[in-house]
Amino acid sequence: MALRIAFMGTPDFAVPALDALHRAGYDLAAVYCQPPRPAGRGQRPRPCPVQAWAEDHGVPVQTPVSLKSAETQQIFRDLRLDAAVVAAYGLILPKAILAAPRLGCVNIHASLLPRWRGAAPIHRALLAGDRETGISIMQMDEGLDTGPVLLAERMPIAADMTAAILHDALSAMGARLIVEALRGLADGTLNAEPQPEQGVTYAAKLTREEGRLDWTESAAAIERRIRAFTPWPGAWCEIAGARVKLLAAQVVDGAGVPGTVLDDQLTVACGEGAVRPSRLQREGRKEMDAETFLRGFPLPKGSRIA
Numbered sequence: 001m002a003l004r005i006a007f008m009g010t011p012d013f014a015v016p017a018l019d020a021l022h023r024a025g026y027d028l029a030a031v032y033c034q035p036p037r038p039a040g041r042g043q044r045p046r047p048c049p050v051q052a053w054a055e056d057h058g059v060p061v062q063t064p065v066s067l068k069s070a071e072t073q074q075i076f077r078d079l080r081l082d083a084a085v086v087a088a089y090g091l092i093l094p095k096a097i098l099a100a101p102r103l104g105c106v107n108i109h110a111s112l113l114p115r116w117r118g119a120a121p122i123h124r125a126l127l128a129g130d131r132e133t134g135i136s137i138m139q140m141d142e143g144l145d146t147g148p149v150l151l152a153e154r155m156p157i158a159a160d161m162t163a164a165i166l167h168d169a170l171s172a173m174g175a176r177l178i179v180e181a182l183r184g185l186a187d188g189t190l191n192a193e194p195q196p197e198q199g200v201t202y203a204a205k206l207t208r209e210e211g212r213l214d215w216t217e218s219a220a221a222i223e224r225r226i227r228a229f230t231p232w233p234g235a236w237c238e239i240a241g242a243r244v245k246l247l248a249a250q251v252v253d254g255a256g257v258p259g260t261v262l263d264d265q266l267t268v269a270c271g272e273g274a275v276r277p278s279r280l281q282r283e284g285r286k287e288m289d290a291e292t293f294l295r296g297f298p299l300p301k302g303s304r305i306a
Contacts, residue, residue, distance in 0.1 A: 003082040003186055006101070008032040012049040013167060014087035016175035017108055019053065021085065024179045028059045029079045034090050035063040067097050076100050083185065085178055086140065098140055103185055105140040108174040110167075112136060112152060114195040116203040117145035122170065123163050124203035126228035129220070132156050133166070135174045137181040139192045144202075148192035151181045162230040208233045215259035215305065219251045219273030226275075238306040239299065247279040247287055261303040266290050268305055 004027040007018050022028060031054035036045035047055065054061045064072045073096045081101040086093070087108040098105050111121035113136040118124075125133045137151040153173060157166065184190030211233045213222055222235075226246050229235040234245040254262045254274030262269055267276045281287040282297070299305075 002027045003103075003182060004029050004080065005182070006030045006032060006076070006079055006081050006084045007050070007054075007087075008084055008089040008091075008093075008105075009050045009087040010034045010048045010090050011088050013110070013171045013174075014089075014108075015049050015053050016171050017085065017087050017178050018050060020175040020179050021182075022057060022059075026182070029081060030060045030062055032062045032064070032089065035065060064091075067091055067094055073097060073100075083182060085182070087174065087178075093140065095142055098142065106150065106178070106181060106185065107138045107140050107145070107147070108178050109136045109138055109145055110170045110174065111203070112154060113138060113145060113149055114197075114200040116201055118203035119205040121203040122166050123206055123228045124201075125157065126161070126163060126166065127224055129224055130157055133170070135170055135177050137174075137177050146195065148194045150185060150190050150192050151177055153177060160227075162227045164231050206233060211235050213237045213246065215268065216271040219270040219275045222270055222275050223249050223251050239297065242297075243283045245281040245283075245287075246277045247281060249275040249277040252276045257304075259305045261299050261301055261305065263301055264294075266294060266299060 002025050005021065006029055007021065009018065010033045018031070031050060033048050033050040036047045036051070038044065039046035051061050051063065062075070067073065073094070076097055077100045083101045083103040084105040085108070086105055093105060109121065110133070111125060112134045116124050132154050134152060134154040136149050138145065138147045138149050141147040155169060155173060181190060211229045213225065213235055226235040226249050230247055236243055236245045252267055252274050254267050254269055256262050256269030258269055258271050260269045261267070262274060265276055267274050278290050279287055280290060280293045
């Protein structure tokens with residue numbers, strides 16, 4: 001018989017896994033996600049991607065603000081679950097929730113644990129210049145991504161990968177692996193392996209302020225930041241008082257005072273080397289290539305960028 005499960009997730013990263021479990025025939029007793037938040041010009045509450053999928057497929061949805069209340073925990077217990085699958089849910093699961101399903105709670109985590117435990121593993125891997133990442137299917141405990149790993153798969157990080165590209169690739173990998181992991185968990189063919197004590201790193205949540213470029217950093221670090229912060233929160237700088245996002249750039253040869261424009265191709269000196277932005281976006285405007293940007297916003301050699 002198909003396992004009776006709950007799915008707990010919020011953003012679009014989680015949707016492929018939810019859809020894969022549905023197509024694999026699992027009995028979806030409920031979907032849990034964060035409550036709708038104001039969005040758009042009218043600031044009307046908008047369901048998250050996981051809730052939208054669940055409503056389209058007739059799956060009951062729960063959107064508690066917290067899982068700490070006795071009433072919320074009893075509702076969860078009353079589902080009589082075999083397992084719960086968690087993917088970028090965004091809420092802490094108390095002990096009572098973790099213990100309720102017969103086979104426990106299983107998490108789809110976008111890194112090779114114990115590297116990049118925490119909220120933003122995709123972005124931190126790119127910022128750090130990691131050459132590979134992957135998906136870990138983890139049996140959850142009360143720690144922050146500290147539980148034993150049931151299944152893991154590696155993926156190389158290509159030199160041109162943005163956070164958006166890596167996000168989609170890992171989301172698809174997670175969807176495939178979670179079906180395999182639940183099958184192995186149910187029939188006893190998967191054994192959870194404790195995480196190594198060495199190599200632990202933490203992927204802190206991103207802030208908008210981190211997107212501001214520091215031209216005293218190396219060109220390689222700046223180019224990684226641009227890729228890591230695309231599409232959100234965006235890597236940006238100030239040009240003639242205007243806030244401008246850099247959406248793509250290449251590391252090139254060049255030297256000068258950091259933040260100085262070195263030529264008519266918008267090559268900018270960094271602490272080490274230089275970068276040449278190829279796609280930019282002024283605040284409130286559409287994105288454009290560098291040539292188009294310079295036609296409307298000329299920056300002669302020697303200009304300074306903050």
